[in-house]
Amino acid sequence: MKRYDDEDGRSAGEPLAEIVDLRVEVGGRVIVDGVGLRALPGRVTALVGASGSGKTTTGLALLGEFPAGARVTGRVRVAAGGPVGYVPQHPAAVLNPARRVSALLMDIARAQVRDLPRPARRAAARERVLRALADAQLPDGETLLRRYPHQLSGGQQQRVVLAQALLLGARVVVADEPTTGQDALTKSRVVDQLAAVAARGFAVVLLSHDLDVVRALADEIHVMRAGRIVESGRAQRVWLAPRHEWTRELLRSRPSLPDTTEPDRPEDATEKGRPEDAEEQGRPKEGAEPDRPEDATEQGRPKAAAVPVLRVRNLIARHRDGSRRGAAVAVRASELALYAGQCLAVVGRSGSGKTTLARCLAGLHRDHDGEVLLDSAPLPRSLRDRRRDQLAAVQYVFQDARAAFDEHRPVLSQVARTAVRLRGADPGAAEAEALTTLARLGLPAELVRRRPARLSGGELQRAALARALLAQPRVLLCDEITSGLDTVTRRGILDVLTALLDGDDGLSLVLITHDLDTAAVAHRVAVLDDGQIVEQGPTHRILTAPRHPFTASLTAAAAPRGRATGPG
Amino acid sequence: MSGSGLRSFVARRLLLGAAQTVAVVLLVFALTEALPGDAAIALAGDQPDPERVAAIREALLLDRPVLERLGDWAAGLAHGDFGTSLASGRPVSRYIADGFGPTLLLAALTVALLVPIGFGLGVLAARHEGGLVDRLVSGLTLAVYAVPEFALGVLLVTVFALRLGWLPPTAVGYGTDLLAHPAALVLPVLVLLSRPVCSLVRLVRAGMVDALASPYAAHARRYGVPGARVRYAHALPNALAPAAQQLARTVDWLLCGVIVVEALFVVPGLGTVLLNAVAERDVPVVQGLAVVFGVLTVVLNLGADVIAHRLAPRAGVAA
Numbered sequence: 001m002k003r004y005d006d007e008d009g010r011s012a013g014e015p016l017a018e019i020v021d022l023r024v025e026v027g028g029r030v031i032v033d034g035v036g037l038r039a040l041p042g043r044v045t046a047l048v049g050a051s052g053s054g055k056t057t058t059g060l061a062l063l064g065e066f067p068a069g070a071r072v073t074g075r076v077r078v079a080a081g082g083p084v085g086y087v088p089q090h091p092a093a094v095l096n097p098a099r100r101v102s103a104l105l106m107d108i109a110r111a112q113v114r115d116l117p118r119p120a121r122r123a124a125a126r127e128r129v130l131r132a133l134a135d136a137q138l139p140d141g142e143t144l145l146r147r148y149p150h151q152l153s154g155g156q157q158q159r160v161v162l163a164q165a166l167l168l169g170a171r172v173v174v175a176d177e178p179t180t181g182q183d184a185l186t187k188s189r190v191v192d193q194l195a196a197v198a199a200r201g202f203a204v205v206l207l208s209h210d211l212d213v214v215r216a217l218a219d220e221i222h223v224m225r226a227g228r229i230v231e232s233g234r235a236q237r238v239w240l241a242p243r244h245e246w247t248r249e250l251l252r253s254r255p256s257l258p259d260t261t262e263p264d265r266p267e268d269a270t271e272k273g274r275p276e277d278a279e280e281q282g283r284p285k286e287g288a289e290p291d292r293p294e295d296a297t298e299q300g301r302p303k304a305a306a307v308p309v310l311r312v313r314n315l316i317a318r319h320r321d322g323s324r325r326g327a328a329v330a331v332r333a334s335e336l337a338l339y340a341g342q343c344l345a346v347v348g349r350s351g352s353g354k355t356t357l358a359r360c361l362a363g364l365h366r367d368h369d370g371e372v373l374l375d376s377a378p379l380p381r382s383l384r385d386r387r388r389d390q391l392a393a394v395q396y397v398f399q400d401a402r403a404a405f406d407e408h409r410p411v412l413s414q415v416a417r418t419a420v421r422l423r424g425a426d427p428g429a430a431e432a433e434a435l436t437t438l439a440r441l442g443l444p445a446e447l448v449r450r451r452p453a454r455l456s457g458g459e460l461q462r463a464a465l466a467r468a469l470l471a472q473p474r475v476l477l478c479d480e481i482t483s484g485l486d487t488v489t490r491r492g493i494l495d496v497l498t499a500l501l502d503g504d505d506g507l508s509l510v511l512i513t514h515d516l517d518t519a520a521v522a523h524r525v526a527v528l529d530d531g532q533i534v535e536q537g538p539t540h541r542i543l544t545a546p547r548h549p550f551t552a553s554l555t556a557a558a559a560p561r562g563r564a565t566g567p568g
Numbered sequence: 569m570s571g572s573g574l575r576s577f578v579a580r581r582l583l584l585g586a587a588q589t590v591a592v593v594l595l596v597f598a599l600t601e602a603l604p605g606d607a608a609i610a611l612a613g614d615q616p617d618p619e620r621v622a623a624i625r626e627a628l629l630l631d632r633p634v635l636e637r638l639g640d641w642a643a644g645l646a647h648g649d650f651g652t653s654l655a656s657g658r659p660v661s662r663y664i665a666d667g668f669g670p671t672l673l674l675a676a677l678t679v680a681l682l683v684p685i686g687f688g689l690g691v692l693a694a695r696h697e698g699g700l701v702d703r704l705v706s707g708l709t710l711a712v713y714a715v716p717e718f719a720l721g722v723l724l725v726t727v728f729a730l731r732l733g734w735l736p737p738t739a740v741g742y743g744t745d746l747l748a749h750p751a752a753l754v755l756p757v758l759v760l761l762s763r764p765v766c767s768l769v770r771l772v773r774a775g776m777v778d779a780l781a782s783p784y785a786a787h788a789r790r791y792g793v794p795g796a797r798v799r800y801a802h803a804l805p806n807a808l809a810p811a812a813q814q815l816a817r818t819v820d821w822l823l824c825g826v827i828v829v830e831a832l833f834v835v836p837g838l839g840t841v842l843l844n845a846v847a848e849r850d851v852p853v854v855q856g857l858a859v860v861f862g863v864l865t866v867v868l869n870l871g872a873d874v875i876a877h878r879l880a881p882r883a884g885v886a887a
Contacts, residue, residue: 063790086790094787098805098879104784107793107801168791 013041016203017062017084017172022074024057024227026067032057032227035074037220039172039203044194044217046206046235048250049224050486052456055207058224059174060086062205078172085165089177091157095149101160102145105129108167132167136160137193154182154350155189162197172203179213180484183349183514184557191216209486211251212558215239223247250488307376308337309508310361310394310475315370317353317360317531330356331531333370338475343501343509345519345539347554348528354512357528358477361510362396374474392422395468399480401460405452411463412438412448418470430470437466441496458489462496472505479512494521516543516558527551574877578870585866589859596858597638600851609849630654641855650859651852655845660856663841670739670746671830671837675822677753678760682818686765687811690772691799694807697777705769713766721759721832728755738834746835756833760826764818771814775807782806809880816872823868824861 015038024032032054039045039062047055057067061076063084078084088094096103109125109132116124133141136159149157158178165173175194179187191213198204198217208214214221214235221238223231223246231244242248317331331353338344348354359365361372363383372379374393380386398404405414412434419430438448441462452460461481468476478497482490498521500507513519520543526536527548535548546552609621625631641651650660693705712720729737739752746753779785780803788798823838830839838857845853 065790083792086787088783088787090783093783096784096788096802096806098808099802103802104788104791104793107788107797108791111792164787164791 014079015040016082017078017205018076019058019061020075020077022058022061022076023072024054024061024066025071026069030227031067031070032061035222035224035227035229037205037222037229037232039205040220041171041203042198042201043219044198044204044206045220045222046208046214046218047222047224048208048211048214048218050209050250050488051458053224054227055209055224056176057227059176059205059207062172062174082172083168083170085162085168085170085173087158087161087165087173087175087178089180091154091161092149094161095157097149099148100145101147101149101152102129105132105145105160105164105167108164112169128167129163132163133160135166136163137196138163155186158190159193162193170202172205173197174205174207176207177209178206179208179210184516184554185349187213188557211487223250306339308373309340309375309506310338310510311371311373311376312336312357312361313371313373315357315360315368315372317356317365317368319356319367329531331360331368331528333357333533336526336533336536338508338510340474340506340508341501342524343497343511343522345511345513345522345525346528347513347516347519347525349554350514352528353531354514354528355479356531358396358479358510358512361475362394362477363391364396388422388424392471393474394477395471395473395475396477397461397464397468397479397481399483401457401464401481402452404464405460407452409451410449411452411455411460412445415448415463415467415470418467422471434466434470437469438463441466442492456489458485458492461485461493465493465496465500469500469507473507475508475510476500477510477512480514482518483513483515490518494518497521516555519543527554574874578874581870581873582866585863585870589862589866592862593855593858597851597855600846600849600854601634603849641852645859650856653845653850653853655848655850655853660852663845663853664838664856664860667836667838667841669837670835671823671839673746674753674756674760674826674829674835674837675819677757678764678822679815679819681757681761682764682768683815685761686768686815687772687804689765689769690807690811691776691804693769693773694776694780695799697780702773706773709766709769712762713770715762717759717763717826718828718832720762721755721829724755724758725832738832739836740834752833756829756835759829759832760822764821768811768814768818771811772807775810776803779803779806805879809876812875812879813872816868820865820868823864 017039019035019037022032022035023030035054035058037045037047037058047058049055060066061072062078063086064076066072086094095101106125106129109128110121112128113121113124129145130141133139133144138144138156138159144152144156144160149160152160162173178190178194182190187210194204194206194217204217206214206217218235221231221233221235222229223238223244225246231238231242231247233243238247239251242251312333313335315331315333315336316329319330336344346354346357356365360368363379363381363386366382368381372381374390379390379394383391405411412431415438416427416430416434419425419433420427425433435445435448439445443459443462443466447455447459448463452463455463464481465476465478482493485493497509497511501509509522511519511522519525520539522539524536525539525542526533527542527546527550528534529550535542535546535551542551543555546555622631630637644651650664652659653663689705689709693702696702715723725737728735735754736749736752737755739746739749739756742749742752776799780799782803785798785803788802789795793802827839827843829835830837831843834840838860841853842857844850845857
């Protein structure tokens with residue numbers, strides 16, 4: 001654990017926090033073992049690793065927090081015993097929904113002005129709060145303090161949480177997955193924010209599996225796996241010359257944009273059924289034309305040749321606003337088509353209406369005009385009015401796989417239930433089929449007989465996919481199913497999706513995502529901004545030569561960290 | 569939701585409430601009409617001589633068509649006139665005013681004890697979740713909740729009034745000025761308190777367990793906010809919204825005259841008035857009470873919804 005000290009040539013002053021040989025054990029299971037790190041002032045120290053590698057446990061150790069019932073050995077030292085700030089993955093979760101933003105801030109400030117005479121305390125506390133908000137780049141503190149957390153944007157919430165840490169007088173800030181699930185523009189804003197904090201002399205400890213962010217920020221990298229630090233060093237060195245096998249795998253698993261015609265793609269992707277391969281093999285069993293022209297890579301499916309599986313016409317979806325008579329238009333899609341065996345990515349920032357669009361297709365959002373056609377026959381707007389075969393034909397996989405499973409029943413029985421409910425299969429056959437499908441997605445039988453709590457997020461997402469597949473759907477709607485997963489797990493899920501497209505059952509995918517790297521596996525991309533489809537076309541064209549300014553801004557925001565120095 | 573949104577919400581709810589009250593009054597009127605017998609028969613007493621009954625009916629104007637009587641009464645109500653009792657000829661508003669005093673007193677005393685006990689025990693149990701205190705509070709509240717009011721009332725009267733003789737068994741002889749005889753109030757208030765306290769404690773406990781385990785409570789503790797302040801200033805507001813709704817239902821239940829308890833302790837409140845009026849087929853009194861109860865229910869529930877909206881601002885968006 002001494003190695004990284006020597007590699008850091010710059011002098012950065014005394015470490016503000018230090019962990020030495022930390023070992024955390026819960027119920028006989030070792031979560032973190034022999035971990036050591038130093039947080040230096042003005043530097044960003046990154047802990048990188050897949051989910052479950054012990055990053056968060058290590059990070060929370062700096063705050064003096066350990067899992068319940070943990071046996072802890074080793075040493076955690078924070079300079080002057082000072083407080084440590086914490087910026088969690090979901091800032092909204094640590095903001096009290098029933099209190100105004102000012103509540104916790106004033107409580108923190110009040111403790112600092114105890115020595116003042118009583119009448120002066122309130123004004124002094126308020127002044128400190130406003131200063132902290134200004135330091136966290138929230139200039140309009142006065143109005144902000146009166147708001148409730150849900151009235152703030154995601155970015156403002158994050159800055160409020162940061163302001164709490166600054167107000168506390170913390171010199172060390174632990175940022176836990178600050179960019180997970182964020183779109184490219186938000187990500188770059190978070191990066192700027194954290195860089196500014198480090199520039200002011202704070203020690204930032206960044207816990208992340210998002211390699212783009214780590215690349216943009218980190219001075220020092222510790223790669224974690226299964227509770228141990230397998231490699232440490234200056235960011236530059238780890239990036240360019242990874243020494244440990246696991247680091248290399250982590251770096252390699254980053255999907256890069258498909259340079260469809262160039263041979264210099266990452267070598268492991270070629271065999272695994274990238275979209276172009278799927279395109280080239282064609283799928284003659286779907287539709288009336290067995291031998292369509294197959295030069296579709298640039299154009300997407302030739303429209304004249306086949307009837308789309310799913311087609312959206314003049315769709316206008318609204319959100320009712322309880323108090324007003326009118327309703328806000330959430331999505332406007334005049335024409336959107338999905339062909340058999342194809343994958344359509346719907347890309348946009350959070351709040352752009354992606355999920356609403358998918359919910360319209362699935363019959364979960366009734367309040368819309370226009371038509372959704374399945375094999376040229378209109379689908380009823382509401383799920384309740386759809387026939388069983390229509391229900392089976394369009395299946396939805398949700399972002400939060402854990403919330404999509406009943407925690408009290410084994411995964412297997414929940415997966416098998418789809419076949420019983422939607423296809424009338426008998427329970428025995430359904431279970432056998434479920435086991436086969438789950439095994440195909442890489443989930444062994446003994447694993448899926450457990451309850452959801454004992455599966456990881458990635459495993460549960462696979463199970464959710466299997467559950468949807470048991471309905472033998474024509475169209476699978478995947479709503480941000482990889483956000484929140486680490487890069488390795490995400491790559492695995494994307495591989496599963498491309499393999500599904502390659503299968504011979506003519507399945508079509510709608511991939512809702514904010515992540516351009518994820519969208520890259522699709523054949524076609526539709527870009528949503530503020531409820532409007534601003535651009536759609538073949539993936540390669542959209543990602544490399546966007547025509548609409550918004551698409552260009554998305555690809556530009558992803559670019560500096562997305563592709564510039566891909567390993568290999 | 570903005571301020572104007574809240575105002576339009578309140579306005580819509582008041583309109584809806586008015587419609588609901590009218591529906592309740594019509595229903596009550598129809599049901600009282602459907603009952604066998606009427607005020608004339610009740611007044612005729614032990615000798616229901618047909619001629620005598622017909623004479624009384626004519627004197628009370630009961631021989632007019634149903635709709636006409638309803639129309640007259642409704643027209644009077646528009647001027648604030650609740651009509652006159654068929655049984656005694658006294659104005660209905662007097663009945664309501666007389667009965668309201670004792671009922672309001674009982675309700676106020678009950679709520680004054682209910683709120684601190686309910687929230688205090690709920691927070692206490694949540695703080696020691698799974699511990700001895702929690703198991704004791706949870707077990708006890710469940711047990712008490714399972715006992716109906718009349719059974720508990722009879723039990724308390726038997727033990728404290730008849731066996732021990734500490735408290736008067738009923739409020740007979742004290743008139744409507746019960747405040748002058750606080751001893752007569754102890755048992756009714758205890759009985760009224762018993763079940764609402766239990767449901768409130770359990771609701772507050774459940775909400776507080778969730779709130780105390782939440783990331784925002786952990787975050788407040790992490791940043792050095794003292795434990796009591798985390799519990800009462802940060803966690804409790806999140807547990808309040810369902811409790812406020814429950815509290816409104818309880819107050820409503822108390823103000824509309826808890827018939828069983830008032831009858832048991834012979835408290836001359838609204839419940840007793842209602843019971844007598846139904847027995848005498850005194851339609852104007854029953855209708856007057858239906859109006860009062862309807863308005864109370866609408867206003868209290870609206871108030872609870874507004875409070876709940878303040879406490880859970882996110883939920884308001886869909887209201």
